[in-house]
Amino acid sequence: MTTIVARDSIRAPQRAGDRIFSTATVVAGSLILAVLAAVAAFLLMQSLPAFVATPADFNGDATNFWAYVWPLAFGTLWSALLALLIAIPLAIGIALFISHYAPRRLSQGLGYIIDLLAAVPSVVFGLWGIGVLAPLLQPFYTSLVEWFGWIPLFAGPVSGTGRTILTVSIVLAVMVLPIITAICREIFLQTPVLYEEASLALGATRWEMIAMAVLPFGRSGIISASMLGLGRALGETMAVAMVLSPSPQVIFQLLTSQNPTTIAANIALNFPEAHGTGVNILLATGLVLFVITLAVNMVARVIINRRKAFSGAN
Amino acid sequence: MSTTTVAAPLPNSLTAGKLPKHSSPVVLLASWLVTAAVFLIVQLSSAGTSFNVAGTLFFGTVLYCVAIYLLSYFVEGVRKAKDRLVTALVTAAFVIALLPLISLVATTVINGLPAFLTPTFFTSSQRNVVGAGGGALHAVIGTLFITGLATLISVPIGLLSAIYLTEYGRGRLARAITFFVDVMTGIPSIVAGLFAFALFSLLFNDPGIRFGFGGAISLSVLMIPVVVRSSEEMLKLVPNELREAAYALGVPKWLTILKVVLPTSLAGIVTGIMISISRVIGETAPLLIISGFTASMNYNLFSERMMTLPVFVYTQYANQGTDTQAYLDRAWAGALTLILIVMLLNALARLIAKLFSPKLGR
Numbered sequence: 001m002t003t004i005v006a007r008d009s010i011r012a013p014q015r016a017g018d019r020i021f022s023t024a025t026v027v028a029g030s031l032i033l034a035v036l037a038a039v040a041a042f043l044l045m046q047s048l049p050a051f052v053a054t055p056a057d058f059n060g061d062a063t064n065f066w067a068y069v070w071p072l073a074f075g076t077l078w079s080a081l082l083a084l085l086i087a088i089p090l091a092i093g094i095a096l097f098i099s100h101y102a103p104r105r106l107s108q109g110l111g112y113i114i115d116l117l118a119a120v121p122s123v124v125f126g127l128w129g130i131g132v133l134a135p136l137l138q139p140f141y142t143s144l145v146e147w148f149g150w151i152p153l154f155a156g157p158v159s160g161t162g163r164t165i166l167t168v169s170i171v172l173a174v175m176v177l178p179i180i181t182a183i184c185r186e187i188f189l190q191t192p193v194l195y196e197e198a199s200l201a202l203g204a205t206r207w208e209m210i211a212m213a214v215l216p217f218g219r220s221g222i223i224s225a226s227m228l229g230l231g232r233a234l235g236e237t238m239a240v241a242m243v244l245s246p247s248p249q250v251i252f253q254l255l256t257s258q259n260p261t262t263i264a265a266n267i268a269l270n271f272p273e274a275h276g277t278g279v280n281i282l283l284a285t286g287l288v289l290f291v292i293t294l295a296v297n298m299v300a301r302v303i304i305n306r307r308k309a310f311s312g313a314n
Numbered sequence: 315m316s317t318t319t320v321a322a323p324l325p326n327s328l329t330a331g332k333l334p335k336h337s338s339p340v341v342l343l344a345s346w347l348v349t350a351a352v353f354l355i356v357q358l359s360s361a362g363t364s365f366n367v368a369g370t371l372f373f374g375t376v377l378y379c380v381a382i383y384l385l386s387y388f389v390e391g392v393r394k395a396k397d398r399l400v401t402a403l404v405t406a407a408f409v410i411a412l413l414p415l416i417s418l419v420a421t422t423v424i425n426g427l428p429a430f431l432t433p434t435f436f437t438s439s440q441r442n443v444v445g446a447g448g449g450a451l452h453a454v455i456g457t458l459f460i461t462g463l464a465t466l467i468s469v470p471i472g473l474l475s476a477i478y479l480t481e482y483g484r485g486r487l488a489r490a491i492t493f494f495v496d497v498m499t500g501i502p503s504i505v506a507g508l509f510a511f512a513l514f515s516l517l518f519n520d521p522g523i524r525f526g527f528g529g530a531i532s533l534s535v536l537m538i539p540v541v542v543r544s545s546e547e548m549l550k551l552v553p554n555e556l557r558e559a560a561y562a563l564g565v566p567k568w569l570t571i572l573k574v575v576l577p578t579s580l581a582g583i584v585t586g587i588m589i590s591i592s593r594v595i596g597e598t599a600p601l602l603i604i605s606g607f608t609a610s611m612n613y614n615l616f617s618e619r620m621m622t623l624p625v626f627v628y629t630q631y632a633n634q635g636t637d638t639q640a641y642l643d644r645a646w647a648g649a650l651t652l653i654l655i656v657m658l659l660n661a662l663a664r665l666i667a668k669l670f671s672p673k674l675g676r
Contacts, residue, residue: 021568022482028474029483029491032542035535036494039501039509046512093407101404110408112664117415119656121596123624124649127631128418131425174414181411205397228500235502237599238628264504264599271603279521286508290501297500301493 039290047284049277057277059270060248069285071248075260076289078252079165079240080233083172087233088226091177095184100210111185118178126242129171130163134243137170138162141255152252159257163245166254171239176229183228187221188214220303227300231293234264241265263289331389338398341382346374375406419653426650429643439621440609446640450648452611453626459615460526460605460622461595464533469587471534472541479542480549481571498539506532507600514604524606526620532600537590544586548579581670585663592659596652598624623652 055063062068094114098107138161145158195213204212215222246261246269261269263285271282350370357366379402386395429435432449439452475495479488510532515523552575560570576583606619607629630645 015566015568017568018566021571022478025474025478025482026487028471029478029487031471032475032491032498032538033494035538036498038513039505039535042509042512042516043505046516090407090411093404094411097404097408101401102408113415114411116657116660117411119592119596119660120415120418121598121624121649121652121656123596123598123627124418124422124653127627127645127649128414128421130631132417132421174411177411205393207397207400208393210400231500235500235504237502237504238624242628242631264502267504267508268599268602272606275522283508283512286505290505293500293502293505294497297497300500301496304496305493 040287043283043287043290047280047287049280050284053277053281057281059278062248065281065284068248068281069263069288071250071260072263072266072285073288073292074250075165075246075248076234076262076264076292078260079169079172079262080230082166082169082254083176083233084226084230086170086173087176087180087229088222090173091180091184091225091229092222094177094181095188096210096214098181099185099188100206100214111182114178114181117174118182122175122236122238123242125171125175126239129167129239129243133171134162134167136162137167141166145255153254155253156256158255159245161245161257163243163259164255164257165244165259168240168244168259171243172233172236175236175239176232179232180225180229183225184218184222187218187225191217220306224300224303227296227303231296231300234262234293234296235289236262237264237268241268333386333389337385338382338402341385342375342378345377345381346370349374349377375402378402379406422646422650422653425643425646427647429640429647430650435644435647439611441611443609444635445637446643448644450623450626450644450651452608453621453623453648454651455611455613456526456605456620456622457595457624459613460529460533460601460620461591463527463530463615464537464594465587465591467530467534468537468541468590472538473545473583475538475542476545476549477571477575479546481567481575495539495542498535499543501536502599503532503536503597504599504603506535507603509535510600510604524604524619525617526605526612526615529601529605529620529622530615532604533594533597536597536600537594540590540593541587544590545579545583548582548586549575551582552578581666585667588659588663588666592656592663595659596624596656598628601625602628623648623655627652 050065053065058068060068098110098114102110138159141162141164142158144154145156148154149156191214195217196209199209199213200206240262241264244259244261244265245257246265247258248261248266249258251258251260267282267286270278274282353366353370353373379399382402383395383399386398432447434447435449436451436454438447438449440448440450441452475491479492482488483491507529510528511523513531514525514528515521556574556578557570560574561567565573601622602625605622605625607625608619608621612618612620627645627648630641630648634641
C-alpha cells in the first residue's frame with residue numbers, strides 16, 4: 001500500500017533580519033545593472049544634439065557628426081591594433097616564461113613584478129612616453145625612414161619629435177601587457193599536468209610540449225585575453241593625449257608628424273575648453289567609444305565563459 | 315640460400331651530440347662581446363658619437379639567438395635547436411617587459427626627487443604661484459577626499475553585490491550581474507567621467523558643471539566592479555562546512571553571513587578593496603572632465619573645481635608657464651607621489667593578505 005505523505009515541508013520562520021539583508025543584497029546587485037544602463041542612457045540623452053549639429057559647431061572641416069567621428073574611430077582602432085600586435089607575442093612569451101621556464105620558486109614573484117606595471121597610473125606613462133621614450137626612439141625612426149622608406153607604412157617625412165602613433169602604440173602595448181600576461185599565465189598554469197607529462201615522456205622537447213599541449217589548451221584564453229587588452233587599449237586616454245601630436249585624419253603612415261588621434265584623447269584635450277554643442281559632440285564621441293568597448297568586452301567575456309563551461313576550470 | 319642483408323646503422327638519438335652544459339651563457343657572453351667590438355669600431359671610426367650600450371645589448375641578443383640555433387642545429391639536431399631558440403626568445407620577452415618598468419621608475423625618481431623634497435611641496439597649494447615653488451597640497455587633499463568618498467560609495471554596494479552573488483544569487487539575475495560586472499571592468503575611464511558629467515549637468519541644469527562629488531561618482535563606476543570581483547573570489551573561498559555548522563546551530567542566514575562568512579574572508583576582502591583603491595587613485599581622465607582643475611585649496615566636495623594628483627601632474631605638464639623646468643619638476647614630483655601611494659597600497663594589501671588570511675589547509 002502506498003501511503004500519501006503530506007507535502008507541507010517544514011519551513012523556517014521568516015525573520016525580519018533575513019528579509020532586510022537579502023533585499024539589501026538584491027538591491028545592491030541590481031544597482032550595478034542600473035548604473036550600466038544609466039551610463040548608456042545619460043550619454044545617449046546628452047549626445048542627441050550632436051547628431052543634428054550644423055557644420056559650424058565642429059572644429060576642423062567636418063560637416064556632420066559621422067564625418068567628425070570617423071577619423072577618431074579609425075585612430076582609436078589603429079593605435080589599439082598596433083599595440084596588440086606588439087603586446088600579444090610579448091605577453092605570451094612572458095606568460096610562458098613565468099609558467100613554464102622560470103624556476104617554480106621565483107615564478108610568483110615574477111608575476112607580481114609584471115603586475116606592478118598595471119599599477120602605474122596612466123598619466124605617469126604619458127610623462128614617461130614623452131620625456132623618455134619619444135626622444136629615445138626618434139633617431140631610430142630617422143634611420144628606419146632612411147632605409148625602409150619605400151615601404152608605405154614607414155614613408156617619410158619623419159617626425160622630428162618622435163611623438164608618432166608608433167610611439168603611442170608602444171606605450172599602449174606596455175600598458176596592456178600586464179592584463180594579457182595575467183590571464184595567459186592563469187590559463188597556461190591550468191593545462192592538465194598529465195598532458196604535459198605525457199608529451200615529455202614521449203620524448204618531446206620543452207618547446208614541443210608547449211606547442212602540443214599548452215598552447216592548444218590555452219588558445220581561447222589567449223584570444224579572450226587579447227580582446228580584454230584591446231578593450232583597455234581602445235579606452236586609454238592620458239598616455240595618448242600626452243604623447244601624440246594629433247591631426248584628425250585617416251593616415252596609415254607610422255612615423256610622420258601627422259597622426260590620427262583617438263576618441264578618448266580627443267575628448268581629454270578638447271573637453272576643458274568646449275562649450276555649447278561642442279560638449280554634446282564630445283559626449284557623442286564618448287558614446288561611440290562606449291559602444292565599441294562594450295561590444296569588444298562582451299565578446300571577450302562570452303568566449304571566456306564558454307571555455308569555463310567545458311574545461312572544468314574553476 | 316638465405317641472404318643476410320646488413321641494415322644501415324640507425325642514427326641513435328640517445329647518443330646524439332649534446333652541447334656542453336654551460337654553452338648557452340658562454341655563447342651569450344661571446345655574442346655580446348662581438349657586438350660590442352663591432353660597435354666600438356663604428357664609434358672610433360665616426361668621432362663624436364658615444365658608445366651605444368642599448369644597441370650592443372639588443373644586437374648581441376639577436377646574434378645569440380642566431381648563434382645558439384645554428385650551433386645546436388649542427389650538434390644536436392633541429393628539434394633541440396628550436397627548443398633552445400624558443401627558450402632564448404621567451405626569456406628575452408620577459409627581460410624586454412622589465413625594461414620599461416625599470417626605466418619608468420628610475421626616471422620618475424630621478425626627475426621627481428628635487429621638487430618632491432622641497433619643503434613647500436606638501437604644505438602649500440599652487441595659488442598665485444607663477445614660477446618655481448608652490449606645492450601639491452591642494453591636489454593631495456583632493457585625491458584623498460574624492461578617492462575616500464568613492465571608496466565609501468563603492469565598498470557597501472560592491473560587497474553587498476558580492477554577498478548576493480555568492481550566498482543568495484541563483485538564476486537569471488545572478489548570471490546577468492556576473493556577466494555585466496565583468497563587462498563593466500572594461501569601461502574606459504573617460505566614459506565614466508562623461509557619464510558623471512552628463513548626469514549632473516542634466517540634474518543641476520548646468521552645462522559647465524565641475525565638482526568633486528561627480529569625480530567620486532565616476533570613480534565609483536570604475537571601482538564597484540573591481541570590488542565585486544575580488545570580494546566574490548574571497549567569499550567563495552570560505553568553506554561550506556563553516557556555513558553548515560552555523561545553520562546547524564540554528565543561526566539565521568544573515569547572521570551567519572555577518573558573523574561567520576565575512577570575518578573569515580575579511581583579510582582577503584580588505585586586500586581586494588585596497589587594490590581597487592590603488593587602481594582608481596591614478597585615474598586622470600574622468601577627474602579632468604568632471605572635477606576640473608584649480609590652483610587653490612578646496613575642502614568642499616559639493617561645489618567648485620577640485621584638484622587631484624593625477625590631474626595636477628597632467629596640468630603641470632600641459633600648461634607649462636615661462637619657467638618650464640619648474641613646472642616639469644612639479645609634474646614629475648606629483649608622478650613620484652602617485653607611484654609611491656600606489657606601491658604602498660599594493661604592498662600593504664599583500665602584507666595583509668599574507669598575515670591575516672585564514673589557513674585553509676591547502
